[in-house]
Amino acid sequence: MPLGEDGPSWKKRAQDIREIYEFRETLGTGAFSEVVLAEEKTSRKLVAIKCIAKKALEGKETSLENEIAVLHKIKHPNIVALDDIYESGGHLYLIMQLVSGGELFDRIVEKGFYTERDASQLIRQILDAVQYLHDMGIVHRDLKPENLLYYSPDLDSKIMISDFGLSKIEGSGSVMSTACGTPGYVAPEVLAQKPYSKAVDCWSIGVIAYILLCGYPPFYDENDAKLFEQILRAEYEFDSPYWDDISESAKDFIQHLMEKDPSQRFTCEQALQHPWIAGDTALDKNIHQSVSEQIKKNFAKSKWKQAFNATAVVRHMRKLQLGTSQEGPGQTTPTSPCDLLEAGASNGSDSGGCDRSLGPSSHRLPQD
Structure with missing residues (x-):
């Protein structure tokens, strides 16, 4: 069903979204979308609104409807919720749960103790x-x-998977656009352009676990072709001295997830039963200094705009808590980011889903 006609019951009509929400600041931009921090006028609840220009979606309407319908059904404590969907003449607005605890790496670096x-x-x-x-x-x-963002600034805050599925909506699921976004996390079978399954997510979780224990990615080369070769062969090592104090159980866990053959790779269910997760083999030794040093060197903030700027949310929340917000109750963003989006969509600014802002600008060797 074309967007703009009477659609599913979960979609609401809005002539002007700013009659319902007060826009605060832009949190990030994508190929044909913008994420805005906003406040619901009646409840004063803060949310993140993903504004998608319809002009950029021509020909993709059906798949978009299907994707959003699936997103709307997802309810899990560790996945950012899609609360509402509004539609106007020119845009779709996805009203997302706002998480205010900041980015995973920032929190690790700020800690004094990490195990x-x-x-x-x-x-x-x-x-x-x-x-x-x-x-x-x-x-x-x-x-x-x-x-991966923290739900709140609390020390014991849960972690949240953010922006779930929206990358798929934006067409970045193809091998080409995945490669130009964040190749370091992509499973070998995806790069090999083979049919893939749920196992690709398990590979990525293995890569994340690797980074969390040493602070640098398992695959690194300034040359993308060589980087792809490493991934295709599943060539990675537990380099000394960075891994000397890490348990054999942790390494075994990673090896089962970063298994080249997807049919032999751990499923999530198997990984949850591994002693490093379900048992007591994870060590309590403080590895903060070495891990945080590597994170700072290998994952410096990209000069490109982040797809979702969690730091901006944290800054805004702190302003609210301190009572120093400069914005009065009736103020709105002078020019709506969504207005700019529509202009961008009509002048061909869609980059085809290839957004290099979505990861480290380069993959380097561990830094001394």
Whole structure:
């Protein structure tokens, strides 16, 4: 059914979204979308609104409807919720749950103490969420640290998978656009352009676990072709001295997830039963210094705009808590980002889903 006609019951009509929400600031931009921090005028609840220009979606309407219908059904404590969908003449607005605890790497670097057990607890939450998706027949396809945000600033905050499925909506599921976005997390079978399954997510979780324990990616080369070769052959090592203090159980866990053959790779269910997750083999030794040093060197903030700027949310929440917000109750963004989007969609600014902002700008060797 074409967008703009009477659609499914979960979609609401809105002539002007700003009659319902007060736009605060832009949190990020994608190929043909913009994420805006907004406040619902009646409840004063803060949300993240993903504005999608319809002009950029011509020919993709049916698949978009299907994707959003699936997203609307997803309810899991570790997955950012899609609360509402509004439609106007020129845009779709996805009203997303706002998470305010900041990015995974930032939190690790800020900590004074960080252990294998901390990493194990993070990975367990991710596995639980992805198993939920897999049980629903959904493959995420774009798991990476940049998509992992803390729910709140609390020290014991849960981790959340953010922007779930929206990458698929934006057409970045193809091999080409995945490769130009974040090649370091892509499973070998995806790069090989073979049919793939839920196992691709399990590979990505293995890569995330690897990084959480050493602070640098398992595959690194300035040359993309050589990087792809490493991934295709599943060539990675537990380099000394960075892995000297990491348990053999942790390494075994990673090897089962970063298994080249997807049929032999651990499923989420198997990974959740591994002793490093379900048992007590994750060590309590403080590895903060070495891991945080590597994160700072290998995952410096990209000069490109992040697809979702979690830091902007944290900054805004702190302003609210301090009572120093400069914005009055009736103020709105002078020019709506969504207005700019529509202009961009009509002048061909859609980059085809290839957004290099979605990951580290390069993959380097571990830094001394």
